[in-house]
Structures are given as structure tokens and as C-alpha cells.
Amino acid sequence: MAPSFSDIVEEARLSARALLDYGDSFFNPTVRLGVTGLSRAGKTVFITALIHGLTRGGRFPIFEPYASGRIARARLEPQPDDAVPRFDYENHVRTLIEERRWPSSTVDISELRLVIDYQRQNGADRTLTIDIVDYPGEWLLDLPLLNKSFEQWSAESRALSREGPRAKLAAPWHEHLKTLDPEGRENEQAALAAAKLFTDYLRACRDERFAMSLLPPGRFLMPGNLAGSPALTFAPLDVAPDGSAPDGSLWAMMRRRYEAYKDVVVRPFFRDHFARLDRQIVLVDALAAFNAGPEALHDLEAALTGILDCFRIGRSTILSSLFRPRIDRILFAATKADHLHHQSHDRLEAVLRRAVAKAADHAEYAGAAIDVVALSAVRATREAQVARGREKLPSIIGTPAPGETANGEAFDGETEVATFPGDLPADPEELFNGGFRGLSSTASEQADFRFLRFRPPLLERTANDEPALPHIRLDRVLQFLIGDRLQ
Amino acid sequence: MSEKTPHRRPATFKLDDPGVVVMSPDETGRPARGTVQITPEADPALLPVPIAAPRVLARRGFRWGALFWSAVGGLVLLASGLGAVNLIEDLFARSETLGYVALAFAVAAALALAVVIGREAFGLARLAAIEKLHQRATEALRSDDRAESRAIVNDLLKLAHQNPQLARARAALVSHADDIIDGADMIKLAERELLAPLDEEARRLVSTAAQRVSVVTAVSPRALIDVLFVFVAAMRLIRQLARLYGGRPGTLGMLRLLRHVIGHLAITGGMAVGDSLVQQMLGHGIAAKLSQRLGEGVLNGLLTARLGLAAIDVTRPLPFTALPRPALGDLAKDLLRKRDDEA
Numbered sequence: 059m060a061p062s063f064s065d066i067v068e069e070a071r072l073s074a075r076a077l078l079d080y081g082d083s084f085f086n087p088t089v090r091l092g093v094t095g096l097s098r099a100g101k102t103v104f105i106t107a108l109i110h111g112l113t114r115g116g117r118f119p120i121f122e123p124y125a126s127g128r129i130a131r132a133r134l135e136p137q138p139d140d141a142v143p144r145f146d147y148e149n150h151v152r153t154l155i156e157e158r159r160w161p162s163s164t165v166d167i168s169e170l171r172l173v174i175d176y177q178r179q180n181g182a183d184r185t186l187t188i189d190i191v192d193y194p195g196e197w198l199l200d201l202p203l204l205n206k207s208f209e210q211w212s213a214e215s216r217a218l219s220r221e222g223p224r225a226k227l228a229a230p231w232h233e234h235l236k237t238l239d240p241e242g243r244e245n246e247q248a249a250l251a252a253a254k255l256f257t258d259y260l261r262a263c264r265d266e267r268f269a270m271s272l273l274p275p276g277r278f279l280m281p282g283n284l285a286g287s288p289a290l291t292f293a294p295l296d297v298a299p300d301g302s303a304p305d306g307s308l309w310a311m312m313r314r315r316y317e318a319y320k321d322v323v324v325r326p327f328f329r330d331h332f333a334r335l336d337r338q339i340v341l342v343d344a345l346a347a348f349n350a351g352p353e354a355l356h357d358l359e360a361a362l363t364g365i366l367d368c369f370r371i372g373r374s375t376i377l378s379s380l381f382r383p384r385i386d387r388i389l390f391a392a393t394k395a396d397h398l399h400h401q402s403h404d405r406l407e408a409v410l411r412r413a414v415a416k417a418a419d420h421a422e423y424a425g426a427a428i429d430v431v432a433l434s435a436v437r438a439t440r441e442a443q444v445a446r447g448r449e450k451l452p453s454i455i456g457t458p459a460p461g462e463t464a465n466g467e468a469f470d471g472e473t474e475v476a477t478f479p480g481d482l483p484a485d486p487e488e489l490f491n492g493g494f495r496g497l498s499s500t501a502s503e504q505a506d507f508r509f510l511r512f513r514p515p516l517l518e519r520t521a522n523d524e525p526a527l528p529h530i531r532l533d534r535v536l537q538f539l540i541g542d543r544l545q
Numbered sequence: 546m547s548e549k550t551p552h553r554r555p556a557t558f559k560l561d562d563p564g565v566v567v568m569s570p571d572e573t574g575r576p577a578r579g580t581v582q583i584t585p586e587a588d589p590a591l592l593p594v595p596i597a598a599p600r601v602l603a604r605r606g607f608r609w610g611a612l613f614w615s616a617v618g619g620l621v622l623l624a625s626g627l628g629a630v631n632l633i634e635d636l637f638a639r640s641e642t643l644g645y646v647a648l649a650f651a652v653a654a655a656l657a658l659a660v661v662i663g664r665e666a667f668g669l670a671r672l673a674a675i676e677k678l679h680q681r682a683t684e685a686l687r688s689d690d691r692a693e694s695r696a697i698v699n700d701l702l703k704l705a706h707q708n709p710q711l712a713r714a715r716a717a718l719v720s721h722a723d724d725i726i727d728g729a730d731m732i733k734l735a736e737r738e739l740l741a742p743l744d745e746e747a748r749r750l751v752s753t754a755a756q757r758v759s760v761v762t763a764v765s766p767r768a769l770i771d772v773l774f775v776f777v778a779a780m781r782l783i784r785q786l787a788r789l790y791g792g793r794p795g796t797l798g799m800l801r802l803l804r805h806v807i808g809h810l811a812i813t814g815g816m817a818v819g820d821s822l823v824q825q826m827l828g829h830g831i832a833a834k835l836s837q838r839l840g841e842g843v844l845n846g847l848l849t850a851r852l853g854l855a856a857i858d859v860t861r862p863l864p865f866t867a868l869p870r871p872a873l874g875d876l877a878k879d880l881l882r883k884r885d886d887e888a
Contacts, residue, residue, distance in 0.1 A: 127742070128709045130716035177712035444558060445582040451556060455585060464557035473559055476583045480555040494552075508555035 068325065072333045076383050079334060088187040089543055090334055092369075092385070095341030096271050096361060097195035097264075097280070100393040100435060102161045104341060105190055106150040107435035107527050108536070109134070109172060116526045118533035123176055123544040125533075130175040137169045138189065139330075145170035145192050154436060155524060158457075158514045166282050167193040167331070176544050186543055191331050196276035200324040201332070202364035203274055208313040209301065211274075212294035218272065219259065222353040223498045227262040231255040231293075240295045240309035248308065249315075252293035253278075267497040269350035271361040277323055289319045332369065337539045338388045340366070341433075344409055345394050348480075348489075348507040351496025355489060359413045366417035373425030387427045389538050390414050395432035395530050396439045397509045398479060399452035403432040405482040412486040429538050434530035438512040442476050451478040456512035464508060471513060480507040558583065609664070613657030619650045661795075668798040675704070675792055678862045686729045686866060694728035698735045701862060704791040705739050714738045733867035740861070741868060743789055747861075748871050750789070751853030754782040755876060759846025763839055775845060782853050787860045802859065809855045850876040 082088070095101045111118060112132035118124045137144060145168040150161045172188045203211060216235075219228040234255050238248060257278045263270035264279070273279065277290055284290055292315040295308070303309035342362065347354040372384045392410040395403055411418065411430045421428050439456035453476045458464075460471030469475070483489060494506040502508065517525040558565050558581055568584045623646075624632050637644035678700055685693045702718065705711045718738045721731075761774050783802055787794050794802055850873060857871065 126710050127713040130712040175712075175716070177709040179709055181707055181709050440585055442583050442585045444556075445584070446556070449553075451553065453556075453558075453583070455560070455583070467559075473561060475557050475559050476565075477557040478553070478555055481553045483552070505555070506552060508557070510557070 092335035092338040099341040104435040120533040194280040199274040199276040201368040208316040215294040244311040256293040269354040345509040351498040352492035391433040396434035437528040616654040665795040668795040694731040755846040755850040759842040762845040763842030
């Protein structure tokens, strides 16, 4: 597709902004940390744990500037954008520590600025500013739409909705789609009904049993402040990918709204928060996909590949940082690693490495540094060996969230259980070849994996201070992402 | 996990289930048949993580001393080439360029000499400042003077600023500056915050040097080599300690330090008989019976350690109050343990 006029304007805007930022960064070194992850990947918890650890003091032996004492302190500062809500760090910490609940899912964008006072290895006093943005993970799914026309998107959505377990969920929408005539007159009621049925189908796909990831457009699931507006009232139609829409037709109306959605919603979101990142962490909840089945795993892979294509990754040069900032370090993290015994962490990392192989190869080729870790920003479990007869199972002990079930028993949120979630195979290909059964195709007793959701850990509160949150490899993540900027 | 085992199915056990027994890791008894035993494991995240020992600060700027010697060497070279008697004039007579070169060397030599002298003076002043600080702190500890203790802590912070590893400790200390803390307590707080990591490092330095001396003594073929080595090691140790605690002694500064250390050693030498050295020597008398060289080695090591402790007392900007003074016994234990590990 030849670049359109609006694309060129967009590029010019991004370059101008990059130039401004570059000038600013001379006086005030800043790292824009992109916390990327689909919904329920754990972005909010990660950000909360990161801020808590740096400001209140955590156990970070691997994070060299912190462990060697060169970081004097870290503090929160007013954020740069006045129009964006503040990340509600204090509330999230309270939810985690006092109520022992995970923060509820993010419904709108928020931002926070963290300033680190440190001393360089050569003795000079410096500060480093880190800007972090939290947003609903669903919105991320919109980024690949920027390069697609309405017709392309319609064709892809229809094809996708006929695959595997989706076909059953999409049946009502398919029925309605048959009654629509794309070339007929535009009809607001038909559009409303189609959008509603399409949204219902997307929402059904998110159920824990299916755990699908590739569900654009994201604002349909998490509308934010746009609920009910025309920009959200459209749906794919049964139209030819290369046809053109007659004036005044339903097709033309849908296409207009799709383009409006891209212009009004997606582009500003990308421009304000993703076009200027320096460092990126991609949080991936692979365990939910293991629970659900091979289809969910493939879906996750496709969604990640599509999203990561949208970022500008590569080695930074002076010219690039002037006009086209690039991400020069990218870290893939399999979150919720505390739901597995640490012996299995290597295998979890192997699965993630396989799932993001395309994006990682691309990034490495472009000169960016990459790393893959199994991460738990807030560790909710302990480890244990369970002996059952002759069998020894490397297990974890934790308190399952109320309503979780296992062996047909529902938990009340108070009992501790030891659970063995199932062996991950040594070769990740086995999983991607569909060699396991998940909740999408079988009853929970037959599934090959069962990862329970645990409540946050019970922490002992010291006399005057909030306790440090336990974690797994958060220090390694910090060292990789910002360690080199604190030399 | 072995590769051969087939995929194991997920399983979940309630801890309060009657069929489940929770065992502690060191329990060995076999519980009843048919029960499920759960053994919580030591938390790998809470095990101590080895952190690379912090490097002693080794900052080197431009090497003016080297420049001085090279410049002087250049001059000597020129002189021996053309004859030393009327060097500069002759050079100008023969060729103006060479003359200027010689002149330039002369100027550079003079400049470098001035810088070296300046550094010596600076180093001496700094040592004097640390000594002064030590005395003032001793006085403030006795008088419990708040204003004076703030001034001392401020000076101490300036001194500690060159050590990046103390950034957090300094920030913690600064955050307490406005709290209501009495003079002596303030100095004790400063000592705990700022000097604890340095003391640790100092102890390590002393025991390393002592160990090195004892090993070399035990294996060296001639007494002369022993003496030489002990002297070099002692000088090196004193210099390292002075740097660690914020001093930057040059050559003159070292001489002065050495005098103080030996003086200190002479004063406290009498006490050595009273403390554990006697037992150490008795013990090592037995070692000497077994092997004369081994005994000598251990004794030399202990003497180096004593010297190191004296040097710590002299170079440390605050007296030991809140933190324990490292004792010879601890160091001797370090020394012997290392010896055992190596054996």
C-alpha cells in the first residue's frame, strides 16, 4: 500500500515530537518504558511492584546500581501529560497488601513518572526519569489495524471467526451477517445490532475456557470513554477485499466508521504512548493459554506477532534518536512464573521464546538487545515437594482466589493448597503442535494443565513501613531494562 | 525431572485435608501409608545471593607523575645526545626547533613537578583533615554537642561523596539530618550508616594482606625476601586503607601515615600481651614445632594483621563507638580458616 497523505503527516508529527524530546533529554535524561501486554498479562501489577520495590526498598541483589548502593532513592513526580489520569499506585498497593486482591482490570489509560537519584560509577550525581504508562491490554490489539483497510479487516475477521472453538461462539453473529446486504441503504439499527453481536462474540472468546487473544478491535471490549459513539458502531461485513463501496450504502457507512476509529482512537493512542519508547517489556500470560488449549496458544502467538510488528525496534543511532526513536532493548517476560515450580521456569521460557520467535528474530536482526525471562512481579506462592506414594511432584503452595475450582471443589479464598500444575514438555514444539488438551475441548478433570489463580501473598507488616513485595526475577528485569542507563 | 517420565497430570491437595501431612524439611520419619506428604522447600529467592565483592575504588586521572618522569627522561636523553654542558643554548644555536622542543620539555617537567607537589600537599591536607575529624568526633562523643555533631557529619558526607557505593547510605543519613537526634547519637548513626560497609572492606583487605604475607613467608627460600615482601605488603595495605577511608596519600603522606601507624602500634603494643595474641602464639608454637616455616608464616601474618588494625585506627575518620573494633582474634580466625580451606 503506497503511503497516503495522512501517513506522511503522521510521520512528520512523530519526527517533530522526537526532536523536541531529544532536546529535552539533554537536560533531563528520561527513559520511556513501554509496558506492553495483552489484557490480564499483569501490567498493572508489574508497574506497581516496580515502583514499590524502587521507592520502598525491595530485595534486588541482581540490580547492580541498587545492590551496590549507588541508587540513593527513587521518588514519584508529577507526570508530564496533564490530560492523562495518574496511575493510582497507592490504591493498587493497598489492594495488594491489605485486601490481598489483584488490582481489578484496567479500564482507562494512566501514567506515572518515577525519578531515580543515583551516583554514577565515576562519582557524579545524576537523576534518571522513567515514564511509565498503564492502559487496558485490549487496546493494544488495535495497533495492527493501522495498516489494514476495512475490506481486509472484514475478510480476516470472518475467516478467523470460522476457526476452531470460535465458530460456535460466533454463530449468532454469523446468522445476523447473512441477513445484511452491504450494498443496500445505510441503516443505523442494523449497524447497532451487528456491532453488538460482534462484541458479544469477542467477549465470549475471552472466557477462561477459551482464553483467546486475537480479538480486535480492542475498544469493543474495553470502550473507555467512547462507549456508544459511532466510532464504535461498526462490524465486519461480507464484502470482497478489493471491491469499492457504493455511495450511501451500509458498506460505505461501516467503512467510514472504521476509518474514523483508526483516526480518532488508534492513531492518537499509538502516537502518544508507543511511537517514542526507548525500552520495552512484553508481558505474556502463557499460563492462561495452557489452561485453555492449543488454539489459545496459537492465538496468543498470532496476536503477539501482529502487535510487535507495529513497534520500531533496532539499535539507536544519533540520527534515529533525533527523528525516529527506536526501542533498543526489548524483554519478553512470561508472567505469573510463581504458578510453576522453579524447576520448570526454563521450560516456560522456552515456550515463550518459541511463541515470540518471529518478533525476537526481527528485533535481533535490527540490532536490538533481547532477553526472555520467567517473571513474577509479585510472588504469591511458596514451593514444596509433594510425595504421593512413590511419585514426587514439584509443587507450589498458595491460597487460591475465591471461586477457583479443582477436582470439582470450589475454594473459599482462605484454605491453602499445594498444587502441581502439570509437566511442561522439554520441547516447546510439542505444545505448538497441539499435543495437549485444555479447557476449551475437554472437562477440567481431563485437562493436561491446571493453573489456579492465587491470591496475593500474606505479608507481615513491619512496625512503621509497608512490607517489601516478594518477587521472582524482577531485579533481573530491571537490570536489563534500565541498568545500563544507571552506569 | 527425568526426560523419560510421561506427562504427569495436574493435581491439587488441600493443606487441611486429613489425608495430607505437611512435613518440615529436616523431618525424616515416614508417616502412615496412603497419606500425601508435602514438604515446603527453602525459598530460593530468600537464600543469600552471592554478590561480587565491591571493588575498592580505583580512580585514576591523568598520570602527572608519569609525565614528569617522561619529561625528565626526555631531557636527559636530549642532553646525552648533545652534551649536557650548554644544552639549551647549543640547541638554539644549531636549530631553533630543537631548542624549542628542549624548552617545552623543561616547561612540562616544571609543570608536572608543580602538580606532583600540589598533590602531595593536598594529600597531606586531606590526611590532616581526617585526623582532625577523628579528634573532633571523639570530643563531640564526650560532650554530646548537637551543632558540632551536625558539622562533623556534614564534613563526613563530603568525604564520603567520592565513594559511589555509599550513595544510598548518604541519602539515608541526609534524610535524618532534620530529625531530633542528640550529638553522640548522630555520630553513631553516621558511623553505622557510612562506615559499616567500609569497615567490612577494610577487614577483608587486612586479612587478605596477612594471608598473603603468611603464605609467602612459609614458602620463601631466604629471609631477605621475607623482609622485603612484608615491607611492601605493609605499605600497600596502609595505602589501600587510607584510600578506602577517604584519604589520598602521596609519597610524603605515606611516610607520615607510616610514622603514625608505627607510633600507634608502639602505644597499643603493650596491650597485645594481654589480648588473645598470647594464646595465638602459644598455639602456633605448637605449629612451629611441627614445621618451623609454617609457624613463622602464621606469626608474620599475625604481625601484618596487627599493623593493619593500627592503620585502620589511624586512617578511620571516626573512632569506633557504635560498631565493634575488629579484633585480632577475628582476623586470625579468618587467616586460619582460609589456610584450612586451601589445605
